[in-house]
């Protein structure tokens with residue numbers, strides 16, 4: 001739904017770069033865009049290299065004028081008024097109600113491989129069919145991690161039982177075991193910025209007593225590597241505690257919510273807070289009991305996919321949102337919100353059939369995102385070279401209705417976080433920024449760190465972008481000053497918990513974000529631009545991601 005048309009038809013979208021405050025992290029301060037209604041510093045928004053004539057609305061669209069021979073590299077300004085008018089809050093909330101009902105009728109969740117997921121998929125498919133699509137399922141099987149139980153206790157010298165979810169969390173894909181043993185710290189560093197490569201090299205375990213529990217510190221390499229090295233050195237179990245350093249936007253002191261990859265480790269492994277790791281390291285002669293009862297379960301699930309009948313399939317825009325929830329709850333913000341936004345956009349785009357589409361749009365409702373981006377990774381793995389080349393872009397929408405929201409746009413050009421997406425991701429970021437600026441709405445960048453379904457796309461050189469309104473991270477004072485809401489509180493206080501239900505939605509965020517979804521989908525569906533920047537443009541892919549879905553890898 002369209003929120004405001006205040007500056008529609010005005011000259012260029014202005015992006016104002018604000019300096020937020022001296023105390024703000026530099027990356028953040030450098031790139032918060034106030035929605036730019038009253039600003040100096042207007043930069044050239046899309047529209048300069050416009051690929052399309054306007055749609056009959058004055059002020060929208062400029063003539064097709066590539067700056068060099070050949071195709072322009074950026075889309076022009078797209079008139080999305082009509083589509084946004086049709087994508088209404090009422091329509092979106094109807095979909096959220098349906099997702100809540102799917103959970104309510106099926107043990108309270110919509111997790112991959114469950115009846116609640118099946119019910120969600122059937123709803124999406126029926127809605128798509130009514131709008132003229134022919135949705136299909138792409139099935140896949142994967143090894144889902146199942147945790148049956150765990151325990152962490154200090155046996156001596158200070159007997160204590162630690163609490164799962166507060167003091168420790170079993171790493172996903174931890175192997176099973178029940179060990180009581182002495183604890184040996186491995187190459188840890190509790191001073192200064194606590195930089196370390198604890199357990200990253202086999203040499204770190206020189207002199208390690210086989211059968212002991214390895215106490216490892218987060219830092220440098222992946223948790224999976226640390227735990228594998230510990231197992232190779234004869235450790236009976238592994239504890240990885242948080243690093244205890246200061247990284248803006250990243251919790252390096254609290255509980256680690258980590259994953260070891262996609263296969264069970266040889267020994268049980270848990271992540272802990274920095275405080276617990278530090279305490280254990282400082283206790284002489286400590287003996288712990290570490291127990292994990294886990295398994296992997298072959299799970300069959302699927303993605304739901306629907307293509308627009310019109311548009312060039314060799315320039316396909318994949319618009320994705322994961323449809324599965326975590327097992328803890330109904331997942332209405334994560335990610336009923338993104339699913340509803342792309343579903344309503346698909347419906348309105350399909351229903352009228354009146355929008356001219358240069359490029360085919362493929363709407364993808366991913367399965368098993370919460371188990372490590374499984375559905376989207378499977379999808380990209382099934383593309384051959386031509387399939388990759390024919391994918392113009394991936395737009396990803398994962399959590400767009402957070403109650404304490406920030407309008408985060410993926411940092412496609414890497415200017416805020418240093419890791420850019422493949423060429424073209426910068427252009428996608430710009431389309432979102434310019435859109436919000438034209439609506440007078442502020443945005444902030446969010447890192448391509450591997451936390452959602454764009455990952456497999458950018459790892460294969462496909463430009464990507466999208467929106468996010470925040471998860472468990474705490475809103476800063478600077479953000480609260482710009483976006484409203486409550487500083488010091490999570491963007492989504494119900495993230496991955498039972499209260500992520502129908503009441504865990506900001507209608508304002510849904511409304512604004514879904515308009516941006518509709519705008520971006522239409523922009524990339526209509527552009528003739530060569531997003532990838534033409535021949536010879538590097539398609540850089542990011543270095544190893546820090547996350548695989550919501551769980552940290554390192």
Ligand SMILES: [Zn+2]
Nearest residue numbers: 334335398399
């Ligand atoms: Zn999600």
